[in-house]
Amino acid sequence: MREIRYREALREAMFEEMARDDRVFLMGEEVGHYQGAYKVSEGLLDQFGEKRVIDTPIAEAGFAGLGVGAAMVGLRPIIEFMTWNFSFVAFDQIVSNAAKVHAMSAGAIQVPIVFRGPNGAAKQVAAQHSHSCAPFYTNIPGLYVIQPSTPRDAKGLLKSAIRSNNPVVFLEGETLYGVKGEVPDEGVEELVPIGESRLARAGSDCTIVSWGRPYYTVLAAAEKLSAEGIECEVIDPRTLRPLDTSLMVQSVKKTNRCVIVHEHWPYGGPGAEIVDRIQREAFDYLDAPLERVTGLDVPMPYALNLEDSVLPTEERVIDAVKRVSYAK
Amino acid sequence: MMVIRRFEEEAARNYAKGKIGGFLHLYIGQEAIAVAAAEVLREGDYIFQTYRDHGIALARGMSPDAAMAELFGKDTGCSRGLGGSMHFFDVERGFLGGWAIVGGHLALAAGTAFKSKYSEEDGVTICFFGEGSTNIGGFHEAMSLAGLWKLPVVFVCENNQYAMGTPLERTSPLKDLSIKAKGYGMPGDRLEGHDVEVVQERLGAAVARARAGEGPTFVEIQTYRFRGHSMSDPAKYRTRTELEQRKQQDPVMVARARLLELGVAESALDDIDLEVDAEIDAAVRFAEDSEPARHDVMMSTVLAEEDVS
Numbered sequence A: 001m002r003e004i005r006y007r008e009a010l011r012e013a014m015f016e017e018m019a020r021d022d023r024v025f026l027m028g029e030e031v032g033h034y035q036g037a038y039k040v041s042e043g044l045l046d047q048f049g050e051k052r053v054i055d056t057p058i059a060e061a062g063f064a065g066l067g068v069g070a071a072m073v074g075l076r077p078i079i080e081f082m083t084w085n086f087s088f089v090a091f092d093q094i095v096s097n098a099a100k101v102h103a104m105s106a107g108a109i110q111v112p113i114v115f116r117g118p119n120g121a122a123k124q125v126a127a128q129h130s131h132s133c134a135p136f137y138t139n140i141p142g143l144y145v146i147q148p149s150t151p152r153d154a155k156g157l158l159k160s161a162i163r164s165n166n167p168v169v170f171l172e173g174e175t176l177y178g179v180k181g182e183v184p185d186e187g188v189e190e191l192v193p194i195g196e197s198r199l200a201r202a203g204s205d206c207t208i209v210s211w212g213r214p215y216y217t218v219l220a221a222a223e224k225l226s227a228e229g230i231e232c233e234v235i236d237p238r239t240l241r242p243l244d245t246s247l248m249v250q251s252v253k254k255t256n257r258c259v260i261v262h263e264h265w266p267y268g269g270p271g272a273e274i275v276d277r278i279q280r281e282a283f284d285y286l287d288a289p290l291e292r293v294t295g296l297d298v299p300m301p302y303a304l305n306l307e308d309s310v311l312p313t314e315e316r317v318i319d320a321v322k323r324v325s326y327a328k
Numbered sequence B: 001m002m003v004i005r006r007f008e009e010e011a012a013r014n015y016a017k018g019k020i021g022g023f024l025h026l027y028i029g030q031e032a033i034a035v036a037a038a039e040v041l042r043e044g045d046y047i048f049q050t051y052r053d054h055g056i057a058l059a060r061g062m063s064p065d066a067a068m069a070e071l072f073g074k075d076t077g078c079s080r081g082l083g084g085s086m087h088f089f090d091v092e093r094g095f096l097g098g099w100a101i102v103g104g105h106l107a108l109a110a111g112t113a114f115k116s117k118y119s120e121e122d123g124v125t126i127c128f129f130g131e132g133s134t135n136i137g138g139f140h141e142a143m144s145l146a147g148l149w150k151l152p153v154v155f156v157c158e159n160n161q162y163a164m165g166t167p168l169e170r171t172s173p174l175k176d177l178s179i180k181a182k183g184y185g186m187p188g189d190r191l192e193g194h195d196v197e198v199v200q201e202r203l204g205a206a207v208a209r210a211r212a213g214e215g216p217t218f219v220e221i222q223t224y225r226f227r228g229h230s231m232s233d234p235a236k237y238r239t240r241t242e243l244e245q246r247k248q249q250d251p252v253m254v255a256r257a258r259l260l261e262l263g264v265a266e267s268a269l270d271d272i273d274l275e276v277d278a279e280i281d282a283a284v285r286f287a288e289d290s291e292p293a294r295h296d297v298m299m300s301t302v303l304a305e306e307d308v309s
Helices: A006-020 A045-050 A060-072 A085-099 A134-138 A151-163 A213-227 A245-256 A271-281 A302-308 A314-324 B004-018 B031-040 B054-059 B064-071 B106-118 B131-135 B137-150 B177-181 B196-211 B241-248 B251-261 B266-289 B294-302
Strands: A002-005 A024-028 A054-056 A074-078 A114-119 A144-145 A168-173 A178-181 A198-201 A206-210 A232-236 A239-241 A258-261 A291-293 B047-048 B097-099 B125-130 B151-158 B188-194 B217-222
Touching: A002 A151, A006 A024, A006 A045, A006 A151, A006 A168, A006 A178, A024 A045, A024 A060, A024 A198, A045 A054, A045 A206, A045 A245, A054 B004, A054 B241, A060 A074, A060 A085, A060 B064, A060 B137, A074 B004, A085 A114, A114 A151, A114 B137, A134 A144, A134 A239, A134 A271, A144 A151, A151 A168, A198 A213, A198 A245, A206 A213, A206 A245, A213 A232, A213 A258, A245 A258, A245 A271, A271 A291, A271 B217, A302 B097, A302 B188, B004 B054, B004 B266, B031 B054, B031 B125, B031 B151, B031 B196, B031 B251, B047 B054, B047 B106, B054 B064, B054 B097, B054 B266, B064 B266, B097 B106, B106 B125, B106 B151, B125 B131, B125 B196, B131 B151, B131 B177, B137 B151, B137 B241, B151 B177, B151 B196, B177 B188, B177 B217, B188 B196, B196 B217, B196 B251, B251 B266
Parallel strands: A024 A054, A024 A074, A074 A114, A114 A168, A144 A168, A206 A232, A206 A258, A258 A291, B047 B097, B047 B125, B125 B151, B151 B217, B188 B217
Antiparallel strands: A002 A178, A144 A239, A198 A232
């Protein structure tokens, strides 16, 4: 296997799926001539031309809705939001239209569309550009919500998302685009299934569930805890809707304790959903209350020292694991 | 037109009886527009409408049985009881829905038009909405993209004078909405909607333009609904005189007068009326007798089946 960046993995997924299926096209702000605001779509215009790599005006509701309409009659659009923060002005298109029409038409109309783009905090881009959007979209039946942490999952899940017959909210990591990781060699096709979690690190003492940017914080914290004799088992859900809790429950039955670490705000969302499911499915196995390490319950501040304190830190993860382990 | 008229009257009666729930928006008074539109469209074309969607669905060929059963919340309805009055669908006939968020479906229409162009097909999309939609952002963004990319879509504003209960002069600085078209780089047209022949000719021209690859058109059609916004609206915001005046231009009566003028026998028209009465009565019986909407259908249509290889 070779190592490539998360950004390149996404680009390969789009390249391969566009080469495979003429119905797939990419649309969004600056995806073509500018080569992508975050360079995810770099080179795609040269390869596929203006017909299939389409720059739009700044009109998220318009082009998201246009994509939904095109998907309803058989195309397979990839709609890029320059960041997920801008999806809010297209929220109605995703929630009222994309997620509803299959049900409202009693299954007569499918919406095979992927909405993708960077999600979550970057660095010092403040309150309006730092939203961690999973809670908004995971609440909605009719959508898949995917948030890959690694380059391999980013590629394999984006390919699956593009081939899906359902609308997919695909949350990338603004700070993960440069992360390198192992991805199957060129010519080796891997479709990571939607709705399957992944064991990222084996351990016997405490289960940690995490995804997105904090996933890396957790892996680093797990190494430090290991040095102190606490072995953490780390599980990455990868898909947040539908949520696969099988590995988590299995793990908690072994470790008897669990910490969930996520960037989104603490009120509700997939983090709280995981707590709910684990306490129900593994209640008799728990030796401590489940704990969550989350983004703090504030609009993201600009100042770096404050931003660092809002996002989950290794220290907060270590503290939480020690608390549920009754360790000092 | 008579099918729509009688269907809507019967729907209102059954709503009053409690057989139909939710919101019910009637098309009475606007029939000529749907009928004319259905005439100028062909297979491979797409249609979008707001929640006031019974008229165009019937005009396009949906059976009154399937339409009435949907209102009754039955499994035999056009959306199997999952959509209701506001969400009729008939994909086989290119009718892609009644949509109930004002302005939210215009971009979808741009999307199906985009598909026609992308796939090098000559399909045209026609998208209906009320004058109330012309103030919301969804209108602006869809018109912008359609104009920019010269998409084969006809935007038809059915200006029935009231955005729910608020008259046009209190919602728009313009009296002539068709001039908005210019701002989106497309031609605008404006006409009265009570004469089906006139509407057919003018919509036909816009559809032909789109089909020829010349891009979108915005058509404002002046019309009037004889009932309130929905069944819960007694329409106290307008005068009886205004309503009576408008009823002088009832599209059904205008069409009838025209047919008589062309030499059609009055008895032939009466026969049609009787046939339609029987058809709608049968639709009500069909709806009454149908099985209720199914829980398993609801649960299995949240997501589409996957065939990922």
